Amino acid sequence: MRTTLFAIAAASLLATAAQAAPATYAIDPTHTFATFEIDHMGATTNRVRFDKKQGTVEFDRAGKTGKVEVVLDMTSVNSGTAGFDKHLQSADLFNVAQFPTAKFVSDKFVFDGDKLKEVTGQLTLLDKAQAVTLKANKFNCYPSPMLQKREVCGGDFETTIDRTAFGVNYGVDWGFSKQVRLVLQIEAVKQ
Template identity: 70%
Template sequence: MRTSLTLLAAAAVLSTAGIAQAADYAIDPTHTFASFEIGHMGATTNRARFDKKDGKISFDKAAKTGKVDISFETASVNSGTAMFDKHLQSAEILDAAKFPKAQFVSSKFVFNGDKVASVDGNLTLLGKTQPVTLKANQFNCYESPMLKREVCGGDFETTIDRTAFGVNYGIDWGFPKNVRLVLQVEAVKQ
């Protein structure tokens, strides 16, 4: 009887050994940025990024599943020009005083073979939530020689209609409503 129980326990352990488990990853703030680009009167492109961010990812490579929850402080917007940053933070655009965070949440990773091809989720900006798909331009997991842990990350992009979030500044003057979002994300396995 004892031998049977031992064999059953060993079989149970061996049968679950091959089952993949989702791992938790913390956003590496030194390798994670969200930036945006919008045309300026058909002549140039305005660009800025958010410097303060926080988030976590749960990722299971074998099961090809994952979850993302990343937020960016809207007051940390940085264009490289203080006066433009204040305008971006104002109620006319990001309304950072009233809406201190922009957030992307997802529970759907789309794969092409073993690589993440895109992440479908919801972007919340100015209290409004809209579905977005972040296309992966590249994605990889690697063993960090400095951290001695696995790091996963990639470059993602999407284009949003800013008016869907209530950002209508300059529409009457001919500023485009489409904004290109570019995300560089790396996260460290915990």
């Protein structure tokens, strides 16, 4: 009898552990937007997006832990103006010929109760990595009615970086801002 109770308890514990395992999600590029904003001489704000991005998320809701990797194709930079896009891709700025991708990698999710507060990791741009904290403005998981009720998790995240920390110095001597606001709206589908 004691052996049977032990076996039932062990099976129950294993079932609970299996349910608490992190789930893997693939970033949905049609519902994910990566943009940046930079002040233009105090007069306007330049807003630019990256059209191609990919990545994965591992998320353990019960354990409040996760990992994320997002890769941006820097050749897909899109300001809406071809000449500006060409300059952004040049060696003056993103040098896409030598550094065609940028990457954000994190293994630290910070919660305030059940609410995701921030994701901390490393942003690599122009082969230079810097610590970055993405503030979560929104975050939710839901059964997608468009994907046969598969779980989708997503949120709006933002941070501000000093672009000169990555060696993007163009125009600083003329008064262009060093500060760049990064905005990442991401949705990922459970695999």
